Amino acid sequence: MKQQLKMILGVSSLLLAAHASAQIVFYEGEGFRGRAFSTNTPQNNFRNSGFNDLASSVVVSSGRWEVCDDANFGGRCMILSRGSYDTLSGMGMNNRISSVRPISNRRRYDNEIEAPLSQPNYDYRRRPNEGVFEAPVTSVRAVVGPPNERCWVERQQVQSERSEPNVGGAIAGALIGGILGHQVGGGTGRDLATAGGAVAGGAIGANAGRNNGGTYERDVRRCQTTANTTPQYWDVTYIYRGTEHHVQMSSPPGSTIAVNRNGEPRQ
Numbered sequence: 001m002k003q004q005l006k007m008i009l010g011v012s013s014l015l016l017a018a019h020a021s022a023q024i025v026f027y028e029g030e031g032f033r034g035r036a037f038s039t040n041t042p043q044n045n046f047r048n049s050g051f052n053d054l055a056s057s058v059v060v061s062s063g064r065w066e067v068c069d070d071a072n073f074g075g076r077c078m079i080l081s082r083g084s085y086d087t088l089s090g091m092g093m094n095n096r097i098s099s100v101r102p103i104s105n106r107r108r109y110d111n112e113i114e115a116p117l118s119q120p121n122y123d124y125r126r127r128p129n130e131g132v133f134e135a136p137v138t139s140v141r142a143v144v145g146p147p148n149e150r151c152w153v154e155r156q157q158v159q160s161e162r163s164e165p166n167v168g169g170a171i172a173g174a175l176i177g178g179i180l181g182h183q184v185g186g187g188t189g190r191d192l193a194t195a196g197g198a199v200a201g202g203a204i205g206a207n208a209g210r211n212n213g214g215t216y217e218r219d220v221r222r223c224q225t226t227a228n229t230t231p232q233y234w235d236v237t238y239i240y241r242g243t244e245h246h247v248q249m250s251s252p253p254g255s256t257i258a259v260n261r262n263g264e265p266r267q
Helices: 002-021 167-182 187-207
Strands: 023-029 033-039 057-062 064-068 077-080 083-085 099-103 133-144 148-160 214-226 231-240 243-249 256-259
Touching: 057 064, 133 243, 231 256, 243 256
Parallel strands: none
Antiparallel strands: 023 033, 023 057, 057 083, 064 077, 064 099, 133 231, 133 256, 148 214, 231 243
16 A cells, blocks of 8 residues: 555656646737746636636647646647647637646647647747837838849841851862863863853852851840849847847837847847
């Protein structure tokens, strides 16, 4: 009996230690925005913390947690493993969680949901219980990307160049023309005919196979570069406690931005 009691106490101690190290953070908005509520103990009713049916994103820092849409762990429940859930809409739990509790890391559950992000992705999101202050913005500069290049292919008529004379053809034509001319007449007339035949044959041979020029169509690639007017980010300068800070933001800020006590931006 004592041995069984020791085993039960040992298992209970391990479970309590595992639950004590587990932590989960709920955010009011998707993408870890807005108010946050964190716990490392079971919460049987979120109404007690003022966070009932408000959670839209979750970060499980450690352990595994069962979240339910009714108080006292009733209704529809799911198991969340370690990681970040930037939205609860896909699992049908957005603005519906009413209770949560840590569970064993060893047991497997059919309703366990793997985290889309293996590590928390806060960016400039406000941490749980973190105070924020308003810092005045002194300058905002939109930074655009590189120019855009648009290319296309179009058909175009091209003028071909006249090719060079056919030297081999000219020589062969001159020989043939000379032989034929030599067979005409006699004496001086034969000499003239031979010379004339060589000239005519050379001219004909030189033009044999020669391209006299003309037009033809071919594909031509053309490109046009235009300026990019879409900002990639905004370079923002702000003052906090007399010190100038710089940050790159995905959207233009207002006259002030929220920062923590160290001057780091928070959304």
